[in-house]
Amino acid sequence: MTGPAECAKRLIDAYNRQDFEGLRALIVEDLDFAHFNRGFALNKRDELIATLEAFVSDYMTERHFEPAERITEHGDMVVLESWYVGTTKVDLPGFGAAGESFRLKFCSVMRFNDEGLLVEWKDYG
Template sequence: MVDVAAAAEALIRAYNAKDFDAMERMIAPDLDFAHFNRAFVMTSRDALLGVLRDFAGSYVPDRHFEAPERVTVAGDIVVREAWYVGTARVDLPGFGAAGEAFRLKFCSVMRFDPAGILVEWKDHG
């Protein structure tokens, strides 16, 4: 069985490094993604990566997840609790005004297939 905690950590490392090619290899094409309290839902890896590239390039270039405070594994699911931090380059409702630093507590629920590919990602926070 795949170490899903390690798979989740590798995905977050790629996210923090803006290594979207690596993320593409780690995520299923038909990813089930939602960021619940931000009303953001996607069912396509490519669409999500497009948004993440824009966010990292134009909106919050320094955005990253800090080391997790807690990681819980249940079967093929990883629950990762960590702070998401950055400085908004533009006004981003729910994050901050242009030039403002933010620090938001996120709870990420990630489900992996038997090969360690991310098939579902739900963020809360």
Template sequence: MTQEELLAVANAYVECYNSDDLATMKTLMSEDVEVTHHNRGVHRIGRDIVFAGKEGAAAVIPDKHFRDRRRIVAFDDVVLIEHTWAATAKADMPGFAKAGESIELELCTVMTIQDGKIVKYDDYG
């Protein structure tokens, strides 16, 4: 894939995430996608398992979104995005936030993309 094609997939994912378009997000990920949120103990393999978690999280943090995209770089089959993830907890999230608290995480998201699909997704931060 070209750099432009890699960036198009990564940007589409972020836009779908921000608009809560789970149906389109699913089409951007391979069936056996591996998702890891380092430093938070989350590791999932398989699109259905990943999206089961996303649907459950929407009830607790419905306004979650990425913002402040400061840098995005594509090379080989990888896209790196430096940005901020933000949300407001609607319920207590032990070890993370109390109900009503704002959450901000500075992240580096690394997407490995093959044949137009995200096959590996890592968040560091």
């Protein structure tokens, strides 16, 4: 397996490019995903992809993760500390009013299987 930090960088790159098919290929079907302080959890890859697509089409004119400020790797897990930035299309609690730019500090904890596929993703921030 490629190290989890490299796997996470590939995943974030696909996310930033809005390459949803590429993301789908990097994630197992039965995913353990939660964004704790946004109050939602998902357990299917296709649910996550649909949510990410909706953010692009319905909620944000632009969004991306800046390069991680800190990457901590242990076994099959990686922790990324990075800024999530973008501009809202609509009023979005926790992000801003329509048309406002935001910059939020995120901590993402990701776990990958032996094939380098994402099996768990927990976001805080």
